[in-house]
Amino acid sequence: MNTYDVIIAGAGPAGLFLAGELAEAKCSVLILEKAEDPHSPLKLLPFGIRGLNAPSIEALHRRGLLDQLELHKRLQNPFSGARGKQAGHFAGIPFEYANIDTERWPRRAPDAPPTHLLAELAELEAVLTRRALALGVDIRRGLAVDGVEQSGDGAMFASRGPRSDDAAARRVERGGGVAVRAGGQLFRAGWLIGCDGARSVVRKAGGFTFEGTEPAFTGYSAKVDIADPEKLAAGRVTTPQGMYFQSQPGYLNMQDFDGGASHQAHQAGQPLTRERLQTVLRRISGTGVTISALHIATTWTDRARQATSYRNGRILLAGDAAHIHSPLGGQGLNLGLGDAANLGWKLAATIHGTAPEGLLDSYHAERHPIGAKVLDWSRAQVAVMRPTPEGRALNAIFRDLVNTRDGATYFAGRVWGIGA
Structure with a gap:
């Protein structure tokens, strides 16, 4: 029987990282990915370039994955941090390293990883895929989720297929679970996580409300x-x-x-x-x-929307399935990795029966405000970039602010995920 502790829809960075977290904690995990081929020119340089911020870098470093990324070792970061050089931008307005007061942030250990690095989406996915497979994650490509049904009372779901996880099956029988249809097959699990992107089938099938603003x-x-x-x-x-x-x-x-x-x-x-x-x-x-x-x-x-709740029963959302916004400022990848790092250990503890009351609900309580803050960060950049008299006036004011020491420090802290 196709029975797992967790089914994850979507083999992007958030889904792959989350699968590795759960598998590391001895949970059986299936990833269902609609694309048959993970390769795409849009994941390669220059389209596939992404900026990793401090929390993402530290998460990868703690798991021994940062050293497997090669791009930042051979490609000069245009925001290199060298004094007098551009350190980043807000709405295309650059801020310089020379203006940043790093003394205002908590001191970092001498051997701490950098606060920001370049990454390539294709390389990052390859590293996360190798980790997931090495930990026993079952990744099935070319299978798009097209139906979801959940039960909280231990109800049986018919299934077929060659794989069986007896421990997972017993846990599902005791606590209920989710049945997932994909590619003409039926799978069952204790939990389903939608990491299937901006047009998430899991989010729609799971009855989540997705609120926000329309694009400019x-x-x-x-x-x-x-x-x-x-x-x-x-x-x-x-x-x-x-x-x-x-x-x-x-x-x-x-x-x-x-x-x-x-x-x-x-x-x-x-x-x-x-x-x-x-x-x-x-x-x-x-x-x-x-x-x-x-x-x-x-x-x-620049459409900006967010699920009002990241959990509905035994279905959860992470990454772009939970929140979408424009790629301005490169916050989406880091936001998804942060979701996965927060959710993984909490769901694993819940599955194994070691979680204190309310632990899993803290995932939404902690991550939803962070997502909302990133969406507003994206909306603010759009307002500053509008080709209108109001937009140009805002742009001029922000340029003045970015060129101050307080301004550059604030923007760097937000972009790099450090400071207030």
């Missing part, structure tokens, strides 16, 4: 060939129509303040063509620039 813009990330690159200015360029930026020649990022309409159309099946990208780039840049070839492109928005 459509974001574009694309690899293109530009016939006349001299027509585009260097760096991050803000215009009355939006923003464009080339992180490397041909790697294009844009923000079009259309209320998210283009992203919605793309999600509904409208193709993202070379002509469409060229039209948007010409309008935002105010030039006649020509895109001669499109290699890959995706859209995203």
Whole structure:
């Protein structure tokens, strides 16, 4: 019988890290991932670049995983922390290391890991996958969750398949559990965790309320060939129509303040063509620039929503399934890893019957306010980036603040996950 202590939907960083935490605590874990192939060019540099903050770095370091990440050892961090250099940004407004007063933060041990590092999504997922597999996690790809039913009274669920975990089955019989349909198969477990992203099937099937704000813009990330690159200015360029930026020649990022309409159309099946990208780039840049070839492109928005509760009975949410926001500032990965680190040991103790009363409920109590704070951080950046008179006025004020010692210290502490 396909019986486990925990089923996790989604094999992204949050799901993989959480699976490793649970397996380390002697829980049987199944990951169901809808994508058959974990590889994607969007997970590779430069699209797949992510910033790890201090809590994430420390969590990886404690588990012996940080040394397995190679990218930060060979790639120069543009926010390197060298004095006089850019240390990070808020809404594209840079703050410099020379302005940061690190004495205001709790002192760190001399051998403590860094406060911020670059990571590549593909490499991080590979490291977390190796750990999960080594600990006995069952990862099944190409199986999308399409049905969920939970019971709290120890009810039996029919299942089929080659795997059986007798200990997990006994625990499910005693306490109830969840039945999950995926790819024509039926699995059962004591608990189900949705780590299946912004459009989470588990969140919808589990009856969670997802509240928040609608988008102001459509974001574009694309690899293109530009016939006349001299027509585009260097760096991050803000215009009355939006923003464009080339992180490397041909790697294009844009923000079009259309209320998210283009992203919605793309999600509904409208193709993202070379002509469409060229039209948007010409309008935002105010030039006649020509895109001669499109290699890959995706859209995203600043839609910001959060589940009002991270738990409904034996179903829990973590990562983007629990909260979504724009990728501005690179907080999403760290927020998901933080969810997993908080939930893993608490759920394991609950499964083994060693948890004190209310321990599992503290997951929502502790992580929900942190998620809400990150969503507001994202919304604030959008307000500062709006190509309106009000947005430009805010931007000018924030530039003045960021260039002060108090301001740079505050923004660095928020971006790096340290300080207040």
